[in-house]
Amino acid sequence: MADIPKEYYLQYACKTPEQDILADTRSVPFQPVKVFPENTKFKEGEWQNMLIFGDNLQALKHLLKLKKEGKLKNPDGSDGIKLVYIDPPFATEEDFQGSQDQKAYYDKLKGSEFIEFIRKRLILIKELLSDDGSIFVHLDWKKDHYIKIILDEIFGENNFHNEIIWEYQGSWVEPKNYFPRRHNMIHFYSKNQNYFFKRDYENDINAGINFNRWYDFIENNKIYARNAPYHDQRFKTYVDNFKKEFGRTPKENDIIIDFKGSVIGDVWYIKVADPKSPEKIDYPTQKPEKLIERIIRACSVKNDIILDCFAGSGTTGAVAEKLGRKWIMCDVGKLSIFTITKRMLNLKEEIGNKGNTLKPTAFVLYNAGLYVYNLIDKMCEEDYK
Numbered sequence: 001m002a003d004i005p006k007e008y009y010l011q012y013a014c015k016t017p018e019q020d021i022l023a024d025t026r027s028v029p030f031q032p033v034k035v036f037p038e039n040t041k042f043k044e045g046e047w048q049n050m051l052i053f054g055d056n057l058q059a060l061k062h063l064l065k066l067k068k069e070g071k072l073k074n075p076d077g078s079d080g081i082k083l084v085y086i087d088p089p090f091a092t093e094e095d096f097q098g099s100q101d102q103k104a105y106y107d108k109l110k111g112s113e114f115i116e117f118i119r120k121r122l123i124l125i126k127e128l129l130s131d132d133g134s135i136f137v138h139l140d141w142k143k144d145h146y147i148k149i150i151l152d153e154i155f156g157e158n159n160f161h162n163e164i165i166w167e168y169q170g171s172w173v174e175p176k177n178y179f180p181r182r183h184n185m186i187h188f189y190s191k192n193q194n195y196f197f198k199r200d201y202e203n204d205i206n207a208g209i210n211f212n213r214w215y216d217f218i219e220n221n222k223i224y225a226r227n228a229p230y231h232d233q234r235f236k237t238y239v240d241n242f243k244k245e246f247g248r249t250p251k252e253n254d255i256i257i258d259f260k261g262s263v264i265g266d267v268w269y270i271k272v273a274d275p276k277s278p279e280k281i282d283y284p285t286q287k288p289e290k291l292i293e294r295i296i297r298a299c300s301v302k303n304d305i306i307l308d309c310f311a312g313s314g315t316t317g318a319v320a321e322k323l324g325r326k327w328i329m330c331d332v333g334k335l336s337i338f339t340i341t342k343r344m345l346n347l348k349e350e351i352g353n354k355g356n357t358l359k360p361t362a363f364v365l366y367n368a369g370l371y372v373y374n375l376i377d378k379m380c381e382e383d384y385k
């Protein structure tokens, strides 16, 4: 197993060697079912966004084949997926349903079976990433620590960049005998050291000046101080320069007018989509568009390929579409595929699903088949065909 630190690793029942997973996972061809919007005609070789119905393990293996054939190209010429975001089941042992009691998905895998389920997918995802690609893995308190070790084993500890804490609001219970749980973790890893990352700012003007944060002071397109905390010497220089140029001391507004925002750190406070919000879809465990927006903006540029193979209600695709990225989504649940199709055809331009209607880029729904693989493995070639 490549990249496993020699001194320590996670051992558990049913852990399969990495090379066996890569070699033995079956690739299933994607059968095109339908094009959305209907009657779209693609030109020869034109990129098609993909919605795949089926188990992501086999789908990932087929995507790997497409990568090798040069069919997953980013604008910079790199082959493979530029950015993966996954929000898998968290081993909650629950059944998730839509508001009309429709089955969404089961989250029943336990213990080492759950860990191995995620590990297999992560091993294939690493192969699928472009050389400068990254992955964000969304987890909660239950299995986070085990999967973190698995991520270190697969991607290498030196390619781990952040544990993002997403503090959500509105959907926690208030237990009597422990503190209410109200955050999830999102682990950010890259495939290599030369990964793409763009620093971003929180432009919430109402946040005002925060003495513990970092600012760029920009006046008339001139940068007076970059990355300066409010009390920094460089801020004093900014004030001196301002006095020379404008003949007066800057007031707070002079700064706030050109306030670029505070650099986004690794603790994100973002509300969950409440039932009245325009982005709310009838699908359990839906994540907010703003959360995914930050990830996509940080680690990709326009027309890069983004993958979410635990797509759920399709938040990743919806945001990718709004930000002009190409997307591939996969889910094993019928309700998910139905929900995503409807969502992608009814998007609004802005994050949070507001503003003008967004004309959808055409996409193809593929069936990757739902098979009982251990029975198939016992079949002779003739029966299998």
Ligand SMILES: C[S@@+](CC[C@H](N)C(=O)[O-])C[C@H]1O[C@@H](n2cnc3c(N)ncnc32)[C@H](O)[C@@H]1O
Pocket (backbone or CB within 6 Å): 054, 055, 056, 057, 087, 088, 089, 104, 105, 283, 284, 285, 286, 287, 288, 309, 310, 311, 312, 313, 314, 315, 316, 330, 331, 332, 333, 336
């Ligand atoms: C937590 S939800 C994802 C929610 C999503 N992030 C959103 O914003 O709506 C997890 C999804 O993973 C899907 N899933 C579980 N096992 C899968 C598998 N083996 N292959 C593909 N999808 C799977 C479930 O059907 C479910 O929709």
